[in-house]
Amino acid sequence: xxxxxxxxxxxxxxxxxxxxxxxxxxxxxxxxxxxxxxxxxxxxxxxxxxxxxxxxxxxxxxxxxxxxxxxxxxxxxxxxxxxxxxxxxxxxxxxxxxxxxxxxxxxxxx
Numbered sequence: 001x002x003x004x005x006x007x008x009x010x011x012x013x014x015x016x017x018x019x020x021x022x023x024x025x026x027x028x029x030x031x032x033x034x035x036x037x038x039x040x041x042x043x044x045x046x047x048x049x050x051x052x053x054x055x056x057x058x059x060x061x062x063x064x065x066x067x068x069x070x071x072x073x074x075x076x077x078x079x080x081x082x083x084x085x086x087x088x089x090x091x092x093x094x095x096x097x098x099x100x101x102x103x104x105x106x107x108x109x110x
Contacts, residue, residue: 007069010046011038011077012053013084014062022087023062024077025053031062035088036076041067 012025013035023031024038029052032038041049046067053065069080079085 005046005067005069007080008042009040009070009072010042010049010067011035011040011070011079012049012065013038013068013087014053014057014065017060017063025049031056035079035084038070038077040070040072040077 014023014025014031015021016023016031021033022035023033024035026032026037027039039049050065050067053062056062057065068084070077071080072078079088
């Protein structure tokens with residue numbers, strides 16, 4: 001973990017063990033593939049959510065579980081740190097690859 005979460009709003013991220021894809025803990029303790037759908041935690045709920053993530057790591061569903069600082073913009077979760085934004089979108093040197101390519105070609109992309 002390179003980024004240390006310190007903010008009042010946090011989400012939990014990891015990499016899915018099956019395919020290495022970045023995932024985020026969503027509502028209902030399931031893993032989601034879009035950071036916009038990540039659940040947001042504050043206060044004592046952050047530690048509880050991190051425990052859920054660590055249990056998923058223990059059962060080999062995900063690896064490298066850690067909290068990230070986020071904000072909520074228009075009802076969507078958004079990482080505050082550039083590293084986490086890049087993780088969510090894909091390779092920064094090739095905008096035609098990764099999730100960012102899908103987002104750019106979508107008519108609802110912001």
